[in-house]
Amino acid sequence: MEPLLHLETTAGWRAVLAAGGIDPPTGGFVHLSTPAQVAYPAGYLYAGRDDVVLLVLDPERLDGVRFEDGDPPHPQGWQFPHAYARVPASAVLATMPYRPRADGGFDPPGRLPVTVAERAARVDPAIRRRAAGEELPVTGGVAIRSPGFERRWSANHLQVTGPATAAEVDADADRVLGGWGLPYRVAYLYGEHLARTARGLAERGWTVDAEVTMAARPTPGAAPRVEQIDLGGLLPLWTATRRTRYPDIDDAEVRQMLDGHAAEAAVTDVRFLAVREGGEPVAATVLKIDGATASFGPLDTLAASRGRGHGNALVTAALELARQAGCDVVALDALAEDWPRRWYARRGFAVVGRSWAAHRPA
Structure with a gap:
């Protein structure tokens, strides 16, 4: 089925993720559009704004959708989809930045990732x-x-x-x-x-x-030694692993890496996962939950702590957290000719x- 669309701002989408979905107002509905329609409400509501995102929705994951006259009514009599039940974040297949033209209006979107x-x-x-x-x-x-x-x-x-x-x-x-x-x-x-x-x-x-690009379906699993950790707690681990990989890296560059993850956490649901030994993180990864799709990796483990199953535990925990959040796709990137590709395939x-x-x- 053709996807349905909902307009949000970048900040609005982050709030949706925190709430787990969009609830219609009492006695009302959540405004949706088809791909052919969405440029019209975008121009009416968000003319000239560069922080608009399209929530690409799977209609089969929505309840209570009716096609009705718009508010205000469209000049050509179009009927728009209205959701009279909660729109869960797990129905959002993708969130695509939607940029205006120079005159402030919007064009119909191109192919949507479904x-x-x-x-x-x-x-x-x-x-x-x-x-x-x-x-x-x-x-x-x-x-x-x-x-x-x-x-x-x-x-x-x-x-x-x-x-x-x-x-x-x-x-x-x-x-x-x-x-x-x-x-x-x-x-x-x-x-x-x-x-x-x-x-x-x-x-x-x-x-x-x-x-x-690799993808997996989230699966149930338990990894009790993995915990969610504050971003700042990963600084010693990431400094050590990055300096092993890139000997010329300096403290400012590592700090920018952490601050960059904080900037991403402001626009999507970012989880920092770690395994400790002796109270200190020795292995870690990042999971970004963006509606029904999550991004995972990379994995970092201190050299002295490799071979102890920490990577397996982090993958298991990431897939379980993604499953709990309603994701059905977890993605990662790997070098085409390097060994991690085969490790992830297993x-x-x-x-x-x-x-x-x-x-x-x-």
Whole structure:
């Protein structure tokens, strides 16, 4: 069935996640739209606003939906879907940033992520866009910027999902990221159709890492040694593991990583999971619950604590928490040719898509 849509602001969506859903007012209903209709209420309610998100809803997970005249009535007599029962957060397949035109109005959205592969590929990019401070259109996608987080590539980059050549990505990176004064160029390419673009960037001198998007269905499980922890408690662990992986990293860069996760926690439900030994975290991961779709990883374990099953425990706990939250898809990204891909496959994750992470100096 065609998805239904509900308009929210970024802050409004975070409140929906905290409440677990949207309750209709007494005697009233939750306003919904079809994809063909949604530009009309968006222009009426949110003209010119750049913090609007589309909640992509599975109609089979909704109760009490009736098609009725709009408020105000549409000039052509359209009838809109109205939900007279609670809209649960678990009915939200995806949350997509919805940006206005220069004149403040909105265009009908493009293809909406409803399949498992689409939802898994789009969940992290959408969270990063909502957490970013600035966004500009580029060929085939958008560029995002997060002032104060200049050392985090994941907060300042191009997201390319539509058609774009290597030359266009290269030029857009210089024009936009260079215009923002960033000392690097980073682009994430999502989808098999961009394989040629990735090869072209490599030919132009970019370092290009092939990645796979993997997804799993949440399953029941118990991991009693895993606990949810405050973000600040992970600083010693993440500092140690990042310095092992990147010897030149400094304290400011690690701090920006933590602050970046805090910025994401302001726009979605972020859980920090850890295993302790001797009272101190020795293994940890991050779970982001964004409606019915969750994002998981990466896993970090201190070298001295590896081989003790902490990674298995964290995966089990993350899948259980996602299940409790009503998720039916948990996604992660892994390097296409590295061993974690096979490790995750043994734990129920299957490859559902391809992407590329490309970077070069300014």
